[in-house]
Amino acid sequence: MALLKRINPFSRPNNDTGFGTNANGYGGRFINRDGSYNIRREGRSFMHRFNIYHALLNVPAWQFAVVILLFYFSINLLYSGIYWWLGADQFQGIIGKTAWERFKEIYFFSTETFTTVGYGRVNPVGDGVNVVAAVEAMTGFLSFAVATGLIYGRFSKPRAHLLFSDDALVAPYQDKSALMFRFASYKENQTLNNVEVQVTLGLQVQENGNAVYKFYTLPLERKMVDSLAMNWTVVHPIDEDSPLLGFTAQDMETADVELYVTVRGFNDVYANTVIQRTSYTYQEILFNRKFVPMYRESDNGKTTVLELHHLSKTKEAELR
Structure with missing residues (x-):
């Protein structure tokens, strides 16, 4: 019950995720890093x-x-x-x-x-x-x-061709802290347009003496961009509206926190809307780190270089 009290009572759970709330029925993460669902079906023959x-x-x-x-x-x-x-x-x-x-x-x-x-x-x-x-x-x-x-x-087959950072971060942000991760398109001559991102938080709490999962759609600093020409750092400010307000790394481990991310955009190469998913568990959420810049001016000064090998590179954040 102590952990349940940490969750902001004004944060409305999202009951439309497609996942149930019974904590005893789940093993491991909800969504794998490659975007596939961590589910194995039984009860019918393999060939069926x-x-x-x-x-x-x-x-x-x-x-x-x-x-x-x-x-x-x-x-x-x-x-x-x-x-x-x-x-x-x-x-x-x-x-x-x-x-x-x-x-x-x-x-x-x-x-x-x-x-x-x-x-x-x-x-x-x-x-x-x-x-x-x-x-x-x-x-x-x-x-x-x-x-x-x-x-x-x-x-x-339409694909988004996105790379996500290996870890999500909890880092200083303006006058508070924020949960953030970043991603970028890795294909040359391909840009996603009208890109939307949705981040859902799943965590385990005690409710009436039973362990249950609660899901929250996290409010973001920006949930849509016109085009993804460079990288996008997705930021969820941890403020009075955030269900993560006051959470420490130990709290996230106790609550079995997982973020699952859905990115949707229009790929003009395939002339179709594409979707890509990924997730971050509490082991993949680092505290007091921040991302280093991943783009620079070219040597001749005529173009911008997006350094994809720096997508997951972080450094220690200065605490305020």
Whole structure:
């Protein structure tokens, strides 16, 4: 109850977050740093819950490339095994003498059939392998149609392309203190317009002897900018209207504080509205630090340099 008394009674909780209040039902953070929700669903079969198309659209590029390569080599290995089982004598043009050399030629015949290249030196003459080759050719062009759709979907998917500071800070601000973090767009020749940010605070309190979560939409110094050409330091003044008034680092740990952030803006490259989320837990909120400037004049004095490697760089704040 002592912690509950620290919360400003004039701060209205936000009951529309989509998260429940039962503290015993949560494990870890609400939102991961990459913006995904920290939720695992159970109660239905894995195949019913899993969406392979959605997964392949969202995995990192290197994982997507590995999946494509593994599928390509594996499906050709499967068909090569079927051809080998039906017999290498059902092909003409094979010049290999050993079993390994003949299998390699059959494998490469499979890749040529799968991709519909068909060089022609090795070709099927038996009915069995001709039927399998026909099925493989159909599998090949259907697979490439799916892969093309996935590649296009990944390239054309609207993204915000934002980098967030590693930590949020509680630092001196004007005649008080403020909670702040910053972010910037990292793509050249791309600017988000009509950018809005919303910051929600989640914390655990004791209410009627039970641990519950309360959520508050934090008032910000500025919640919208016309364009995000440079970095934006988002500031929540900790004043008489703030639910964090009087909180120390220990209070934040006790209350299991988490900030989750939603940024929304119009990306003119994709001609679409984009959204990106992230969150900061109490371990990622530093006290008495402040951000260092992350832009400077170019050496020739003709442009401004945005130093993205300084996005998370801080220094000790002078206490007032």
